[in-house]
Each structure stands twice: as structure tokens, then as C-alpha cells.
Amino acid sequence: MPFSELIAQDRAVSSLRSALRRGALHHAYLFGGPEGVGKATAARLLAQAANCEVPAPAGGLRDDACGACAPCRKIARGVHPDVLLLQEERVMAKAGRWDPKGGRTPSKDIVVDQVRDVVDRRLAMKRFEGRRRFVILDPADAMNPQAQNALLKTLEEPPEATTLVLVAASPDALLPTIRSRCLRVPFAPLPAAAVAARLEAGGRPAAEARLAAALAGGSLSRALALDAETLAAERDAVLAAATLDPGDAAAWLAFARDHGDDREAAAELCALLAVWLRDVLAAQAGAADVALGDLADATRRAAAALAPAEVLRRREEVQTTAAALRQNASPTLALERMLIAWFHGRG
Ligand SMILES: [Zn+2]
Incomplete structure (x- = not known):
């Protein structure tokens, strides 16, 4: 059950799984909460569950991914053609997934050209192989105001069978017009005991794991980096x-x-x-x-x-x-x- 990868986010997970079971995914979500608590992982798991090829046991809709079928594996590797990830221009340029127009230095923001490339070009094409297309903006709060404005129309009139997931540590830094068009899913800071348990499961000695968890303030990624x-x-x-x-x-x-x-x-x-x-x-x-x-x-x-x-x-x-x-x-x-x-x- 891949949603079990997430620790201590039961409320967020249960609302997403319930939407999957009902076949009623929203067209735009805003996953808000501190760094390193599983927001981006949840976005990926949602895309996997919605595109997983293994039928649900009772013939209904799957509310979790199998993690092993071809679409699940492609999405995990970031190579599924219907699951688009939009990150800061310089991150995408460094990964060879984006060339800034006119050869200028890549920006630390998500810029308007990147958003237009997705909404005017990629979303205008037919879906390739997936049942549902996803655009994951991570971190969405790296969009500058022009980029956010370029996204507004898509949030208002989303293409069919498409879900946008905006991942943000500072959701209130987004324009109100963006926030009001997304369904907000809050992610909580992780309890120190849950972070320590995850570090210990990964092989860190117990005392070190508890120390890292105490210092990381509810963020698994920060704890892992110490x-x-x-x-x-x-x-x-x-x-x-x-x-x-x-x-x-x-x-x-x-x-x-x-x-x-x-x-x-x-x-x-x-x-x-x-x-x-x-x-x-x-x-x-x-x-x-x-x-x-x-x-x-x-x-x-x-x-x-x-x-x-x-x-x-x-x-x-x-x-x-x-x-x-x-x-x-x-x-x-x-x-x-x-x-x-x-x-x-x-x-
Ligand atoms: Zn699967």
C-alpha cells in the first residue's frame, strides 16, 4: 500500500483516498504544510493511484497505487508522459528538462515561460497513455506573480481528466486568486517520535535518531539531512x-x-x-x-x-x-x- 509511505498524515491521506474511491478527484489541490513532511510524495502517490493498472479488489475504483505496474513505476521514475512536474527554472535546467528562452541564466523562480509551456502546449495535447493527467508544481510558491497569473485560466477551466497539485510550504505566499481556486489539503508537522522511528528503521542508531528528530522540528527531510x-x-x-x-x-x-x-x-x-x-x-x-x-x-x-x-x-x-x-x-x-x-x- 504505497500511501503507507507517508507517516503521520492520516487526515490528508484519508481525504485523498476517499476522493479516489468516489472517482471524484478535484481539478486542483493545494498541498500546504512545512518542508519535508510528505507533500510531494503524496502528490506522486495520488498520480500513481489514479493511473494504476491493477484493478481494485471489489471492482470499484482504486484508492491506492500498487507501486509495481508499468504506470506506477514510470510515475515513480518521473518518466510518465501524462504526469508533468514543474519546478524552479534553475532546478529543471540543471536536470536537462528545460532550456530558458534566449539562453538567459535560469531563474530561481518558476517563470511565466515554464507555465505557458505546460498550459498552452503540453495540456493542449491529447493524453498519451494515462487515465488522468497530473501537473505537479513543486514548490508552487516558487511561481512569481506573472507565472501565477498565467496559471489562472487553467485553474478556472481545467482540461478534462486533469488534476493540478500545487505543493507549497508557504501557501499564503500564493495569490488569493490562485488559493481560492484550489482545494486545500493541509499537511501537519510530523511528531518527533514518528521521525525518529523512520530514521531508526533506516539504520540510524536510536540515540542519534531521537536527537535528529528533536532538532528537525517535524520535518523528515531536515532530519535525514543532519x-x-x-x-x-x-x-x-x-x-x-x-x-x-x-x-x-x-x-x-x-x-x-x-x-x-x-x-x-x-x-x-x-x-x-x-x-x-x-x-x-x-x-x-x-x-x-x-x-x-x-x-x-x-x-x-x-x-x-x-x-x-x-x-x-x-x-x-x-x-x-x-x-x-x-x-x-x-x-x-x-x-x-x-x-x-x-x-x-x-x-
Ligand atoms: Zn500500479
Whole structure:
């Protein structure tokens, strides 16, 4: 059952499968939700299920793909002539699937020429072999306004037996006229436990999988991209923060300097510190299960040494720091401010 490839998206999957069973696919979907939670995979699975050649068991319509017949395999390999994928111009140019007009440098957007090529040329042709044609725009929020306007007419008057799937991490960045013509299917961030389980199933050690899941903020693709070295460095940084001596200002100012030279690393440190402080609160509440098993000793020590209200206060300071980092605060100063607030009350 290929839809089982998706983890923790039961609501989205059940609405799509129900439309397949009823033979009532919408002509345009907007799959919205964070990066790396299965939106593009769901778009591909939908195209497979709608074009799968294996008959449904009870003679009705299939609500899932077999994954093994010729159309299923062609769609998985991206070579089915009736399943078109539209990506950023420079991504498609690099893959040899598109030549920008006039030999100009490919754009980081999906541009109007690409949309016109699909709607005026490709969709004007007969279907080749599929039962239903799909156009998957991934990421649809990479369409610039001209490209979006070029797509409007097709969304209003779709060709028969055609479904457009717009995949977007920021659906609200699309023009309202585009959004209102699509059926929105929301995709949720993935629970950390589900991400960790998937990484473990792929062979990552348990402690590393849980650490990556905690850092990835509900995105499987981000978790997959975190290597063991990065994870070990982040874990050591949390351990160093956990064992800072409140009386040794020179040590914590040095810590802020050491971890403040890279904004992204500082933001990751804050994300992990927040998860760790939640573990400390859980340990204080008597929970046996913690997200960061590697740091269990430090967690126990902090749980015994700090009052729960103090742990909560420190966690709020971490979240304030994470927000400041998103708004371009200097990473070193933001971390300094956080530690001053931790160790000297409100900073
Ligand atoms: Zn099939």
C-alpha cells in the first residue's frame, strides 16, 4: 500500500483516498504544510493511484497505487508522459528538462515561460497513455506573480481528466486568486517520535535518531539531512550549556562567543536546548521517557538542582532567543543575553 509511505498524515491521506474511491478527484489541490513532511510524495502517490493498472479488489475504483505496474513505476521514475512536474527554472535546467528562452541564466523562480509551456502546449495535447493527467508544481510558491497569473485560466477551466497539485510550504505566499481556486489539503508537522522511528528503521542508531528528530522540528527531510557529526556537535553544545557554572561569567561569555559565530548553528542550539529543558521538566514530573536519552545524566542533575518554575523560565528565555535570532539579532549577543537572563534573573 504505497500511501503507507507517508507517516503521520492520516487526515490528508484519508481525504485523498476517499476522493479516489468516489472517482471524484478535484481539478486542483493545494498541498500546504512545512518542508519535508510528505507533500510531494503524496502528490506522486495520488498520480500513481489514479493511473494504476491493477484493478481494485471489489471492482470499484482504486484508492491506492500498487507501486509495481508499468504506470506506477514510470510515475515513480518521473518518466510518465501524462504526469508533468514543474519546478524552479534553475532546478529543471540543471536536470536537462528545460532550456530558458534566449539562453538567459535560469531563474530561481518558476517563470511565466515554464507555465505557458505546460498550459498552452503540453495540456493542449491529447493524453498519451494515462487515465488522468497530473501537473505537479513543486514548490508552487516558487511561481512569481506573472507565472501565477498565467496559471489562472487553467485553474478556472481545467482540461478534462486533469488534476493540478500545487505543493507549497508557504501557501499564503500564493495569490488569493490562485488559493481560492484550489482545494486545500493541509499537511501537519510530523511528531518527533514518528521521525525518529523512520530514521531508526533506516539504520540510524536510536540515540542519534531521537536527537535528529528533536532538532528537525517535524520535518523528515531536515532530519535525514543532519549528519552524525553535526548532531554530536549540537549535543555537546547542549551538554556544555547544561553544565555552565552560574558564578563563572567568563565561562558563559566564552560559550556565547564559541557558539555565536554561525546563526544557523545558534538557532539549532536553541531548538535543542528547548527540547532538553522540556526533558528536565518531564523528569521532574516523574516521566521515565525523555527525548534526548544521550543527555540523561545532565537531565537528572538539572531536574534535581532547579525548581520547575526556574526550568520554565529558562525555557522561555531560550524561545525568546530563538525568536531574536530569526529577526537577525547578533548570534553572540543573543546567546549572551540568554545566559545573563538564565543566571542573573531577567536580563
Ligand atoms: Zn500500479
